[in-house]
Amino acid sequence: MTARVGMLDDVAAERLGLADDLEALAPEQWAVPSLCAGWTVHDVVAHLTLSTRQSVPWTFWRTLRARGNLERAFADMARERAAAFRPGELIGQLREMAHVDRRLALAGELDPLNDLLVHSQDVWIPLGRGRELPVERALPCLRHVWAAPFVGAAKRFAGLRLRAVDADWSAGEGPEVHGPVGALLLAANGRAAGLDGCDGEGLDEARRRFG
Incomplete structure (x- = not known):
């Protein structure tokens, strides 16, 4: 099948x-x-x-x-x-x-x-042409990867709270990192560049998680 x-x-x-x-x-x-x-x-x-x-x-x-x-x-x-x-x-x-x-x-x-x-x-992004990802496409993917153990998003951001500023989504507990869904999707998939579009008291700690 x-x-x-x-x-x-x-x-x-x-x-x-x-x-x-x-x-x-x-x-x-x-x-x-x-x-x-x-x-x-x-x-x-x-x-x-x-x-x-x-x-x-x-x-x-x-x-x-x-x-x-x-x-x-x-x-x-x-x-x-x-x-x-x-x-x-x-x-x-x-x-x-x-x-x-x-x-x-x-x-x-x-x-x-x-x-x-x-x-x-x-x-x-390396070519200087990064774009805003459509929320209606990025949000289902963000929910998916957060729950997917092989991606490791929840583990990477343990002790932090991630919150979308352009959609009704948040996950985790602790100092907050907030930003557009598209930026959070990149970060959840292991791209430190996603954090460039984020803010919040937990941002410095989130950056440290990427080494």
Whole structure:
């Protein structure tokens, strides 16, 4: 049975919008380091084209090759795909897969949307083109990743209270960190850059959590 994608219309809109925006990049911008350590813009876009193409057996096999390190396996796959496909080809793939209702069975229904929102910022922030994420898309993803143990958001911010200023959402107890849902989503996904859009008495401690 095929694993279905949550909020598919929003996923499609994000894929198509990203593809359109990527068309404007100069060749040298594809080699710029992204917010993902060791990944270029090219690598991140290549990773996003894997969302509808990965199978569980292949992912397990690649993880075994990476000595059990899933993050390393994903990085290896992204770099290999970036080496195999030129920017224009990856842009075309994003458009072709825009409405494909398929995801890796190991992932949650909202993981494809969460990946698109976060990884698009991984690309645009280093290029000086970060954007406000749509609240109606970012808020369900924030709720999802906060409850997802493999993301570790609740553990990372233990002893702090996070509160959205543009939506009815808060989590945790302690000194407060508040900001837009999009900024909190980045922080919850392990991006220190998300805290640049936040404030509150707990902000300095939150920054320390990222080292």
